[in-house]
Amino acid sequence: MEKNRRHFIKNMGASVAAIAVGTAANGNNQTDKKILHSSVRVSANDKVRIGLIGAGIIGHFDTDAALKVPGVELVAVCDLYTGRIDAAKEKYGNQLFTTRDYRELLNRKDIDAVLICTPDHWHQRMAVDALEAGKHVYCEKPMVQKIEQGYAIINAQKKSGKVFQVGSQRASSVAILEAQKLVKAGTIGELSFIQAFCDRTDSRGAWQYSIPRDASPETIDFDRFLGDAPKVPFDATRFFRWRNYKDYGTGAAGDLIVHLLTGIHVITGSLGPNKIFSLGDLKMWKDGRDAYDVVNALMNYPETPQHKAFQVSTRVNLTDGEGKGGFGIKLVGTEGVIDIGWNEFTYRTLKRKSAPGYGGYDSYESFSAKGKEEFKKWYTSKYGEDFGGYEIGKEMAFAPPKGYDDRLDHLTVFFNAVRTGSTIVEDASFGLRAAAPSIACNLSAALDKPIKWDPVAMKLL
Numbered sequence: 531m532e533k534n535r536r537h538f539i540k541n542m543g544a545s546v547a548a549i550a551v552g553t554a555a556n557g558n559n560q561t562d563k564k565i566l567h568s569s570v571r572v573s574a575n576d577k578v579r580i581g582l583i584g585a586g587i588i589g590h591f592d593t594d595a596a597l598k599v600p601g602v603e604l605v606a607v608c609d610l611y612t613g614r615i616d617a618a619k620e621k622y623g624n625q626l627f628t629t630r631d632y633r634e635l636l637n638r639k640d641i642d643a644v645l646i647c648t649p650d651h652w653h654q655r656m657a658v659d660a661l662e663a664g665k666h667v668y669c670e671k672p673m674v675q676k677i678e679q680g681y682a683i684i685n686a687q688k689k690s691g692k693v694f695q696v697g698s699q700r701a702s703s704v705a706i707l708e709a710q711k712l713v714k715a716g717t718i719g720e721l722s723f724i725q726a727f728c729d730r731t732d733s734r735g736a737w738q739y740s741i742p743r744d745a746s747p748e749t750i751d752f753d754r755f756l757g758d759a760p761k762v763p764f765d766a767t768r769f770f771r772w773r774n775y776k777d778y779g780t781g782a783a784g785d786l787i788v789h790l791l792t793g794i795h796v797i798t799g800s801l802g803p804n805k806i807f808s809l810g811d812l813k814m815w816k817d818g819r820d821a822y823d824v825v826n827a828l829m830n831y832p833e834t835p836q837h838k839a840f841q842v843s844t845r846v847n848l849t850d851g852e853g854k855g856g857f858g859i860k861l862v863g864t865e866g867v868i869d870i871g872w873n874e875f876t877y878r879t880l881k882r883k884s885a886p887g888y889g890g891y892d893s894y895e896s897f898s899a900k901g902k903e904e905f906k907k908w909y910t911s912k913y914g915e916d917f918g919g920y921e922i923g924k925e926m927a928f929a930p931p932k933g934y935d936d937r938l939d940h941l942t943v944f945f946n947a948v949r950t951g952s953t954i955v956e957d958a959s960f961g962l963r964a965a966a967p968s969i970a971c972n973l974s975a976a977l978d979k980p981i982k983w984d985p986v987a988m989k990l991l
């Protein structure tokens with residue numbers, strides 16, 4: 531086995547490493563920058579002016595990444611909390627146009643594209659309004675809070691002809707794209723199942739985000755935050771920790787399984803599962819939230835022209851006592867396995883021998899001495915010295931180049947499409963096909979039954 535492994539590493543340059551980006555298992559730097567979207571050069575004179583709607587945690591990450599794309603300029607910021615407007619000005623400059631009303635931002639002629647980084651219950655309305663106002667839209671995941679909200683975005687995008695991309699950066703991650711090539715090439719045989727998980731241990735991982743000391747009805751436009759959600763009195767916890775409430779978020783499943791399914795759909799080319807069964811519990815973070823902190827789900831991916839049938843088991847555990855945390859997608863095939871973290875993975879193949887072998891945990895051991903002798907004779911005459919089993923084939927570790935940022939790649943894909951009309955993988959249909967089964971986990975857990983979904987027609991059955 532060790533000999534085979536060394537053999538692979540020795541020969542890796544001629545096989546997998548030839549398509550790999552980053553540092554391969556043998557320590558050689560195998561950077562092939564062609565695959566990195568962010569290495570595509572555009573003219574910095576070709577300006578794209580953006581507006582940010584929702585200057586919270588991810589609004590900053592997305593804007594910072596967007597501003598690294600040559601020629602992108604931030605013109606305006608919309609947010610409902612004064613402290614975040616102030617923070618945006620501190621970081622991006624006093625020249626920014628700021629408002630609490632996103633429609634004022636959409637009315638501006640000097641804005642080409644918007645980043646929608648608001649809570650989930652606002653995504654659909656803002657995305658449709660922005661497309662109708664003629665803006666290109668980068669909308670954070672999950673694309674929608676409720677499954678039925680997806681169709682309006684798909685239609686608005688078609689009607690507007692503008693670029694629309696959902697913000698799960700997994701779709702552009704170099705690790706996901708490399709894994710896609712391996713699966714397509716049949717490297718791990720036929721896909722049997724996928725295990726995908728997101729585990730978190732600490733309170734911020736469980737969405738108990740810091741609440742600023744000046745949070746008040748004066749500094750926060752709480753009624754506007756509520757939007758179409760049920761009216762409740764001012765509550766800073768709901769505003770800053772909205773994910774924990776079904777009225778605004780999509781829970782552990784909608785928020786995090788959506789990233790996992792995005793990766794799985796890109797790798798396999800699948801349109802999604804047709805059956806989702808899920809369990810949900812609120813185990814530990816009993817802070818007034820009504821969202822689960824432990825979700826386990828099973829999904830059936832039926833055979834399609836793109837792939838044979840496979841199963842997905844997935845979980846989000848915000849109560850992880852192992853203390854490791856983490857995020858992973860493990861693709862288990864009949865001839866190998868790919869184990870993906872965030873932007874890195876390991877992969878291993880095996881080869882089964884054609885002879886069945888005998889002995890060990892086998893009925894052979896229970897035969898009489900005479901029976902064993904007869905069997906051995908027969909086996910040798912049929913299979914010779916081939917004692918069956920399997921051999922480990924290739925083993926490899928993939929890592930992206932140092933400092934690699936999948937969010938930057940994802941935003942680069944978006945701005946390239948804005949400039950050149952190039953294709954978007956994570957478009958509105960893709961976004962709904964990843965969001966709907968994730969949100970369906972909540973439905974299945976609440977209704978205590980499997981949810982049937984038509985991934986082609988994008989309809990609940």
Ligand SMILES: NC(=O)c1ccc[n+]([C@@H]2O[C@H](COP(=O)([O-])OP(=O)(O)OC[C@H]3O[C@@H](n4cnc5c(N)ncnc54)[C@H](O)[C@@H]3O)[C@@H](O)[C@H]2O)c1
Nearest residue numbers: 584585586587588589609610611647648650670671697755
């Ligand atoms: N792609 C990723 O890796 C990733 C990571 C985290 C969050 N997200 C997504 O990004 C979105 C935002 O998450 P977050 O953690 O940044 O939340 P956040 O609470 O930190 O920020 C949301 C901001 O939106 C503002 N807002 C709310 N309603 C608004 C309205 N009607 N008009 C204008 N502004 C409004 C709030 O004032 C707040 O500052 C969510 O959909 C989340 O799922 C994506």
